[in-house]
Amino acid sequence: MHMGASGAAFAFLLAVLGLVVPLLLLAGRRTATQRLALVLLLAAVSAGCAAGAAGFFGETTPALDFSRATPFRFLLAVDRLSAFFLLLICAVAIPVTLFAVSYFERHQAEPRRRWTWVFFSWFLLSMIVVVTAATGFAFLIGWELMTLVSAGLILIEGDAEERRHNVFIYLLMMHAGAAAVLAAFLLFLPVSHTLDLDAMRAAGMALPAGVRAAIFLTAFAGFGTKAGLIPLHLWLPRAHPIAPSPVSALMSGIMLKTAVYGFVRFAFDLLGGGPWWGGYAVLAVAAVTGVLGILYALAEDDLKRLLAYSSVENIGIIFLGLGAALVFAAHHAATAAALALAAALFHAWNHGFFKSLLFLGAGAIADGAHSVNLNELGGLGRRMPWTAAAMLAGSCAIAGLPLTNGFVSEWLMFRSFLAGSALYATKAQVILPLLVGILGFMGGLAAACFVKAHGTAFLGRPRSAGAEHAEEAPLVMRAGLWLLAAGCLLFGIFPGLVLRPLVALAGALLPGAGVPEETVSIAHILPWVGAAVAAISLAALLLKRRTRPARTWACGLPALSSRMQYTSTVFSKPIRFVFARVYRPDRKVERLPVDTPYFPISILYRSVRTTSFEKSLYRPFVDGVVWMARGLRRMQTGNIQVYLLYIFLALVSLLALLRFQQ
Amino acid sequence: MGLVGIAGGKVLSSFSVFLFLTILLLAVARRISTSVLLFSLQSAVITAEVLATAIQEKLAEAWVVGLLVLVIKVVAIPRAFFVLARRLKTVRDVKASTTPTQSVFIAALMIYLSYAAVHSYGQAMHVPDDALAAAVALILTGAFLMVSRTKAIMQMLGLLVLENGIFLAALITTFGMPLVIEIGIFFDILMGLLLMGIFTFRISDTFDHLDAAKLRRLRG
């Protein structure tokens, strides 16, 4: 057990999150105890930040061994990769916790709130266990705990019939994914004999090619389910919108990244690169995920579902980077692989920041305007200016605009795709540069999507009474929002802060890699560009001018009503029309019957959009499973003669087998 | 070799790009008149390639062939098409069964396939890759036009584009076909066009339209 300052901080983090906070919350009745618990939570998470930073920027690797208390080996170690994710979890958890303090106080009554905080700290604990686990047992415990605790958090908020249905689908798919991950772990056993990560790493080199391919595929399937790759993404838009906003922020911002961590750990660390076709498979799935994810996001009017689908798209982007890194590694271009891997990990970092910011902002909107339906919002920029400004930073970041962190990771990914043209394999030389076009397409659609989201929510005129009387979020919530927004801007203008250690981390995972010079050049030019844009904008804004308030011209009508603006549904109509093959809505128009058909009293228009995956992939699969189950049920006739017949047939076939073996 | 010689040597390679552009534009063309103009441009490019071969290989025959191509394919046949279109009073839309975006991606795929197909061939025969790939791509485009355009006139045009491709392939691999074979092929094409023209007239007269899709209703 290596201790030291960072080890002590890590132990403090685990102890507080796992035991102290829940005990204080459940046992203590007075509000002072509650406040102490929350302060301790924040302190623990800050300590976690310190431990993660020490591991990420420096060389310390604290490890904690709990094996004496558990039936299997339970070892937690913070090596460089784990430290990066630990830092991400804790860094995002601080603003989210701040926000949640105020949010849960306003939204939940006393007994529920205590349990929510208990589950909240256990949720953080489970994610930390996953990324720092050094044995399979620890990893899987954390993995399952993540699912169960988050399901609990969703159900505490409310357990109406539809919510329970969505949670059921969530649990189902997460367990299927966990089964695949378990299979991936177990496939190591014949050679490694234990599930310690060190033993698995050593065994990874000695495995036969077929087993390595099987491990890669099962790990990809299992972690892909958790990450939300298409077609295994179905749970994401069902689970993320119904969770309370701080929990959605954690789920989208951090929980998806644990799947990224798992895949990186398996593919790069344990398997040392995977089979030669692995990268291409990942690229294909990631490209489809990204494009379809953002197309579905564009069609949504519920802000939280839009953000959930946008998370699917960003996971696609991250896996595009990982796939490119795998392709480069298979062709022994280590420096280019390091660039792609650094790009993917940096995008995971950035997504943690801006997606949490956006979900928290959605929570602030829900709090202030009592709705997250974009068609009922509008004009919130005047009523909630601080929230609007923070959300603007988040929207710019997720659209990948310069001076925000989203741009830097996408830029790095573009440059890594371009580097693919320097390889000596024709397939890679053609496919990788074409991905520039696909990523650009996704970026353009993402910008359009967030113009829609930010524009219809915050700009223009309010479209409902709730939006008209919206209140600004309380100070603590705003503080959480602004911490994340500051992070987005900071890492957008000074990306070198995280990039330099990230490149070192990528170099550790990919032996033989140098420092890609793109990571250095971007850090040099961005501050200049930022300064130039800021300076010229300020100069233009400070121009002496006379302004007069005057109502927007309404074509001669007395005034414009808020219904004359574009709504969110209409904004995305051109794109939905052009990509109609992707959306395939079921449309029904009913006219109330009257005497003449030319002047109907009312027309009912219903348009239902289920993603084509539910219709063409899941429904047949579920129907097939049910059909098989029914078929198997026929074997249970209840007739005792038939059961005796089964025994007789088994005896006969055993004898025949014995005969033919000789 | 002089500027003309250098230009002649490079013409075969660089003009194939213009052929690729006409292929892509034919895939998206919406009007019959545009398609015919593009065919005329294509034939002009091929004429240039014939003349370049004539200059480089110093063949007198090639000059005659080039003149023939110019007169027949660049001037006469397109004019005949315009006259036919006007006489038939046909609607000017091309009636494609694929959308422009799909067509252009199919055309791009065909170009890539033709490159992949001629790669080893071209090395063996010491001919420029680009020109041979352009010829194969023209053949594929002609076939694609015949399949995806349902107007009878467009199917004639598809056949002509296909013939352009075959002609170009023969030109490249033999560095100038003998004149006799050239004239024979031209007569074949002329007869074929005359027959198709007559049939188109009859179809249009009897059924009042030229839509090959609707002709399916004739089966028993």
Place this chain on the structure above:
Amino acid sequence: MSLGTAIAQALLLVLGAPLVRGTIALLKARLQRRRGASIWRPYADLFKLFRKEELVPPTSSFIFRAAPAVLFAATVCAAAFIPVLRPSALLAARGDFFLLIYLLALARFFLSLGALDGGSAFGGMGASREALVSSLAEAPLLLGLAAVAILARRADLAGMVAWTLGQNVFDISAVHILAFTALAMVTLAETGRMPVDNPTTHLELTMIHEGMVLEYSGPSLALVEWAAAVKLHLMLALLIALFCPWGMAVGNAGWGIAPAALLYILKLGILMGVVSVIESAVAKLRMYLVPDFLGVASAVSALAVIFTVLVKR
């Protein structure tokens, strides 16, 4: 290269932009047998607008005022990337074409937000159509530039231009022709020219860019119009720099600048003539035919990238 020349190049692009717009308008007028306004008219318009009073809708937020400023700043910064007279520019050595394109995307993002803030239906319509056109135009724009970058083995604009300068002018490469076709089509789409958008229309239902700026007035409108002109100028300058840069002043000699400037004006004049002819000869595409137009550009640019592999063989 000296800082003075670099700044002079950027200023040339920014200050010369209204002149480009005025010249295209005059050429169009003459082609349509009208007298047309003077080529200095856009300067007069800008001067007038800067002195006018600005009308601000009372329901708008700070974005309405901030959008033109950010839009102008981002476009001017993008102009500092393009080599005009020498094969390098203020930011061309460190900045690459991805940063250039995304600075223009930043400008467009804020323009769309400003349009939505006006609170009228026209802004929303312009923004929604712009969302469609720009998202479809990103891929061919990036792929076309990537094709040239792959050939040059450099992604920064100075390196790409220097590589092209080193090539033989008669060595027409298939990649260049295809990339130029795709980029030309995207330039028409991105700068709001025919056949994608009509820059002189007064019918709101046919507007894309004009619809987004409908609610602006006074200095904000001047900034927006100027930024649009700068965008047109810098896209044309980009096409010239990447595909026909011969004549740029190479080396440290100062006297090479004058012939370089004259050659640049000549090339720009040819491009402006082509744009005017296209604008006068072609009708505006129906809204839902624009994806087909951009789909062709995408296929051509993808083919250009594929050809980079075939050319190197």
